[in-house]
Amino acid sequence: xxxxxxxxxxxxxxxxxxxxxxxxxxxxxxxxxxxxxxxxxxxxxxxxxxxxxxxxxxxxxxxxxxxxxxxxxxxxxxxxxxxxxxxxxxxxxxxxxxxxxxxxxxxxxxxxxxxxxxxxxxxxxxxxxxxxxxxxxxxxxxxxxxxxxxxxxxxxxxxxxxxxxxxxxxxxxxxxxxxxxxxxxxxxxxxxxxxxxxxxxxxxxxxxxxxxxxxxxxxxxxxxxxxxxxxxxxxxxxxxxxxxxxxxxxxxxxxxxxxxxxxxxxxxxxxxxxxxxxxxxxxxxxxxxxxxxxxxxxxxxxxxxxxxxxxxxxxxxxxxxxxxxxxxxxxxxxxxxxxxxxxxxxxxxxxxxxxxxxxxxxxxxxxxxxxxxxxxxxxxxxxxxxxxxxxxxxxxxxxxxxx
Amino acid sequence: xxxxxxxxxxxxxxxxxxxxxxxxxxxxxxxxxxxxxxxxxxxxxxxxxxxxxxxxxxxxxxxxxxxxxxxxxxxxxxxxxxxxxxxxxxxxxxxxxxxxxxxxxxxxxxxxxxxxxxxxxxxxxxxxxxxxxxxxxxxxxxxxxxxxxxxxxxxxxxxxxxxxxxxxxxxxxxxxxxxxxxxxxxxxxxxxxxxxxxxxxxxxxxxxxxxxxxxxxxxxxxxxxxxxxxxxxxxxxxxxxxxxxxxxxxxxxxxxxxxxxxxxxxxxxxxxxxxxxxxxxxxxxxxxxxxxxxxxxxxxxxxxxxxxxxxxxxxxxxxxxxxxxxxxxxxxxxxxxxxxxxxxxxxxxxxxxxxxxxxxxxxxxxxxxxxxxxxxxxxxxxxxxxxxxxxxxxxxxxxxxxx
Numbered sequence: 001x002x003x004x005x006x007x008x009x010x011x012x013x014x015x016x017x018x019x020x021x022x023x024x025x026x027x028x029x030x031x032x033x034x035x036x037x038x039x040x041x042x043x044x045x046x047x048x049x050x051x052x053x054x055x056x057x058x059x060x061x062x063x064x065x066x067x068x069x070x071x072x073x074x075x076x077x078x079x080x081x082x083x084x085x086x087x088x089x090x091x092x093x094x095x096x097x098x099x100x101x102x103x104x105x106x107x108x109x110x111x112x113x114x115x116x117x118x119x120x121x122x123x124x125x126x127x128x129x130x131x132x133x134x135x136x137x138x139x140x141x142x143x144x145x146x147x148x149x150x151x152x153x154x155x156x157x158x159x160x161x162x163x164x165x166x167x168x169x170x171x172x173x174x175x176x177x178x179x180x181x182x183x184x185x186x187x188x189x190x191x192x193x194x195x196x197x198x199x200x201x202x203x204x205x206x207x208x209x210x211x212x213x214x215x216x217x218x219x220x221x222x223x224x225x226x227x228x229x230x231x232x233x234x235x236x237x238x239x240x241x242x243x244x245x246x247x248x249x250x251x252x253x254x255x256x257x258x259x260x261x262x263x264x265x266x267x268x269x270x271x272x273x274x275x276x277x278x279x280x281x282x283x284x285x286x287x288x289x290x291x292x293x294x295x296x297x298x299x300x301x302x303x304x305x306x307x308x309x310x311x312x313x314x315x316x317x318x319x320x321x322x323x324x325x326x327x328x329x330x331x332x333x334x335x336x337x338x339x340x341x342x343x344x345x346x347x348x349x350x351x352x353x354x355x356x357x358x359x360x361x362x363x364x365x366x367x368x369x370x371x372x373x374x375x376x377x378x379x380x381x382x383x384x385x386x387x388x389x390x391x392x393x394x395x396x397x398x399x400x401x402x403x
Numbered sequence: 404x405x406x407x408x409x410x411x412x413x414x415x416x417x418x419x420x421x422x423x424x425x426x427x428x429x430x431x432x433x434x435x436x437x438x439x440x441x442x443x444x445x446x447x448x449x450x451x452x453x454x455x456x457x458x459x460x461x462x463x464x465x466x467x468x469x470x471x472x473x474x475x476x477x478x479x480x481x482x483x484x485x486x487x488x489x490x491x492x493x494x495x496x497x498x499x500x501x502x503x504x505x506x507x508x509x510x511x512x513x514x515x516x517x518x519x520x521x522x523x524x525x526x527x528x529x530x531x532x533x534x535x536x537x538x539x540x541x542x543x544x545x546x547x548x549x550x551x552x553x554x555x556x557x558x559x560x561x562x563x564x565x566x567x568x569x570x571x572x573x574x575x576x577x578x579x580x581x582x583x584x585x586x587x588x589x590x591x592x593x594x595x596x597x598x599x600x601x602x603x604x605x606x607x608x609x610x611x612x613x614x615x616x617x618x619x620x621x622x623x624x625x626x627x628x629x630x631x632x633x634x635x636x637x638x639x640x641x642x643x644x645x646x647x648x649x650x651x652x653x654x655x656x657x658x659x660x661x662x663x664x665x666x667x668x669x670x671x672x673x674x675x676x677x678x679x680x681x682x683x684x685x686x687x688x689x690x691x692x693x694x695x696x697x698x699x700x701x702x703x704x705x706x707x708x709x710x711x712x713x714x715x716x717x718x719x720x721x722x723x724x725x726x727x728x729x730x731x732x733x734x735x736x737x738x739x740x741x742x743x744x745x746x747x748x749x750x751x752x753x754x755x756x757x758x759x760x761x762x763x764x765x766x767x768x769x770x771x772x773x774x775x776x777x778x779x780x781x782x783x784x785x786x787x788x789x790x791x792x793x794x795x796x797x798x799x800x801x802x803x804x805x806x
Contacts, residue, residue, distance in 0.1 A: 060783060062407075064407060064410060065407060065409075065410055065789060065792065066782075066785050066792055066793050067789060067791075067792025067793040067794075067795060067797075067801065068410050068415070068792060068796070068804050069796065069802075069803045069804065070803065070805060071803050071805035071806045072806070073805050073806050074804055078407070084407065084804075084805065085407060085408035085409070085410060085411075086408050091806040094806040095806070229806065341763075343763065344763065347803055348763075348796075349792075349793070349796040349801070371781065372781065375783065380784070381782075381783030381784065381785070383407050385407055
């Protein structure tokens, strides 16, 4: 009875001259490190972030809900205002987006591994001794020579032993089971249809797997393949239609560009580095009224469990902040898609520090941007999906709800 | 668009070596008392709780939602991760669980009162002057001699004027109205079927009521009965299946044992006192990876409106805490099913102090465990249903959501 329904945001949005800059520091949140005496944000010297914090509102965001660790896909969808549970993105699709493949909704993508099988056809290494990329590219090329009648398919190399398999053709569906048994000493699984429609696709997948084993038989390490995460591009509500914004995405990593493109953002040429991204931001600053600016280095360092590298990544960002703020957006947000504490060397469930700056921001007593100051911030702890409504509100782009 | 759906927790849980200790201090939360200069937790001397707080994360939990005062049933279900609105437990069932009755799903339970009727059959005392238990036991025995053809039934005495009526038989249902008019000067109501199926059951209930009045006609005080809260055991998702835990419940009071058993926890022999419970915890500490340890004294003192007794109950618990922490769970949680401020002498709607200790807990500046320090804690204010996801996350028992 006390639960409030979801606001029909699309009915409330209006255009305005104001602009929004959403800066996503990937894996932003950290944890107190006993050897360091603080979290990565607390130990880093961040004069510019701290200065910004003094005229901003601070809070914590839950990408999904307390205790739940999000992948990068759901983490970003929540930042863009989409329910990340309802709009699930498959592993195969995300992997394809990650290498810059322009998927169509009619295609099925799977995440693949080269693997090592023994003479009885049983798995002995699910990752084929992590064969190098050069070798794997060559093997993908070989597998692309396989022909089966009903469907067309492509092997795209990702990195090391990983590849994406794309399937297309009449009646193709992702409603099939995986072939990766996730354990050793057994043969790869036969794919099966989960639905009636899946039976044909599963048969094709099993034929591809068998053909691949035949073509790879002479290989010492990569003599088999495993396929999982069969999925298709989900139909997503259009971000432009919901927000009435002219949105642009600036991200050096393909996956984030792919996600942004999926919801209708214009993906700008972003270069390879964060410095390139900033140049792009400056160049296009007058052409759009919403920018998603992605910074990857914080997550990479966190995933590596390298506390000092994460501190350096934060400090590097801090050094660039004045230049970024020069584009003078009406609303500037600093957020993260999830926490990646160096202490855990992985994504985590901890809520993510959040900063919102605008002419109508509540003044803070805070003098620092950190997990602690954000926990004490005036925004409190909110779902990450509330970031976009807050951004729209603070830029005068939301009408009143109800009479 | 900004609302996030419920995470399918069952799909994310995995087993691990780590263990979880959920300590529930019943009615934990209190209120500032003007004569005492603080809340019960603030006035109590709690060196051990305060020491634990310094290496823990603190927060506040809402058992249901702001402003809603929960009964013990919903309060505990929320702690165990169940939506307490969706999984409603009837008053009759809870009363039956409370006296240790092993209900089956085919039975209907009602909460009953002896009452006093005047010569015109009108209610003059809904509680029969709170007749003593000895007398009431004797009357229940007398009522158990009633025979009606279609259904079998049992009167079980609870305390004073209160009893449980259990009904079983072919076609029995809880879809009938109550006989307690909740007012004086009118006769007890006739029960009616809410559904088609309820018509037969309601007739039987009316016959039982009439027979009871006949057998009690000579009594001065307890010459009638009132029945309400007709309900059956709900089908609950299995806690073990959702969490992949091996859960055990330690509680001296039957109702909490009944609730735990309802969701599939192993109920350990817990003795009569909290000291007995601690002995049980030590004895079985290696046999399970989840313990629900229930402490009742805080609620009892709060319900009595006895501020000093609640302070003593907290201090007693604090004295036992080091012994409890000796079982060395990976995650230790101190929570409450609701607040029971002595100032109100009843359950209340106030959010409940919450402490989570684990190797991956964010460091707190807090030096005390109290309503105030928890309100300022890094966890913020969360639904009580988030406690289990947090416990599972902090013990490495949750996979990442999404790619």
